[in-house]
Amino acid sequence: MKISGNSFCPCGSLKKYKKCCRLFHFGETPLTALDLMKSRYSAFVANNQDYIILTTHRDNADYTTDIESWKNSINNFSKYSDFKKLEILDFIDGEEVSYVTFKATIFQGAIDSSFVEKSKFLKVDGKWLYHSGEFVQ
Numbered sequence: 047m048k049i050s051g052n053s054f055c056p057c058g059s060l061k062k063y064k065k066c067c068r069l070f071h072f073g074e075t076p077l078t079a080l081d082l083m084k085s086r087y088s089a090f091v092a093n094n095q096d097y098i099i100l101t102t103h104r105d106n107a108d109y110t111t112d113i114e115s116w117k118n119s120i121n122n123f124s125k126y127s128d129f130k131k132l133e134i135l136d137f138i139d140g141e142e143v144s145y146v147t148f149k150a151t152i153f154q155g156a157i158d159s160s161f162v163e164k165s166k167f168l169k170v171d172g173k174w175l176y177h178s179g180e181f182v183q
Contacts, residue, residue, distance in 0.1 A: 047091060047092060047093060047124075048092070049063050049068075049088070049091065049092045050063065051063055051064030051068060052064065055067050055068075055088060056087060056088045056091040056092075056129060056132065057084035057085065057087055057088045057132055058084075058131065058132045058133070058134075059084070063088070066088075067084060067085040067088035067089070068088075070082075070085040070097070071085065071088070071089060071092070071094055071097050075172075075173055076174055078139060078144070078174070079137075079139070079144030079145075079146055079165075079167035079169075079174045080134065080137045080139070080144070080146055081174075082101060082167060082174040082175075082176065083134075083146040083148065083165055083167070083176070084132065084134075085097070085101075086098060086101055086176060087129070087132045087148075087150065089101075090120070090123065090124050090127070090129065091124070091129045092124075093120070093121060093124035093125060095116075095117040095120040095121060095124075096117075098120050099113065099116060099117070099120075101174075101175055101176055102175060102176050103168055103170065103175040103176060103177040103178075105177060105178075106176060106177060106178060107178065126154055126155075127152050127153070127154050127159065128152065128153040128154070129150070129151075129152055130151040130152065130153060130160075131149075131150075131151040132148060132149075132150055132151075133148060133149040133151075134146065134147075134148050135147040135148055135149060135162065136164075141169070142168065142169045143166065143167070143168055143169075144166075144167045144169075144174070145164055145165065145166055145167070146164075146165045146167065147162065147163070147164045147165070147182065148162070148163060148165070149161070149162045150163070161181055162181065162182040162183075163179040163180065163181055163182065164179065164180050164182055165177075165178070165179040166178045166179065
């Protein structure tokens with residue numbers, strides 16, 4: 047889905063997209079793992095496959111050198127998901143490792159596919175990358 051720059055940012059910041067996550071999608075580096083996590087959520091909403099791939103750590107289970115297959119997977123998830131809300135539940139800010147626990151409210155058709163995840167982020171060469179996530183009950 048294309049997001050207008052004047053729309054509210056999907057990350058829930060109450061800022062316009064052009065003054066929030068779009069800055070990261072167009073090349074600014076998120077200073078915290080929390081900013082990265084929120085910008086990745088917005089990238090899924092916008093179906094910005096390149097940003098998702100660029101911000102994923104090589105040790106992540108989804109990481110692959112088959113970029114076209116990976117893009118297709120992201121496209122299928124984004125295209126068939128209705129992203130309703132992002133809620134940040136906890137943020138543990140570290141120098142090299144950070145954790146963000148969040149709830150993503152997502153529907154796929156009439157099916158509620160919402161989940162809570164504790165995500166792990168690693169700082170590599172001064173940039174935060176999404177390493178892994180655990181679903182939380």
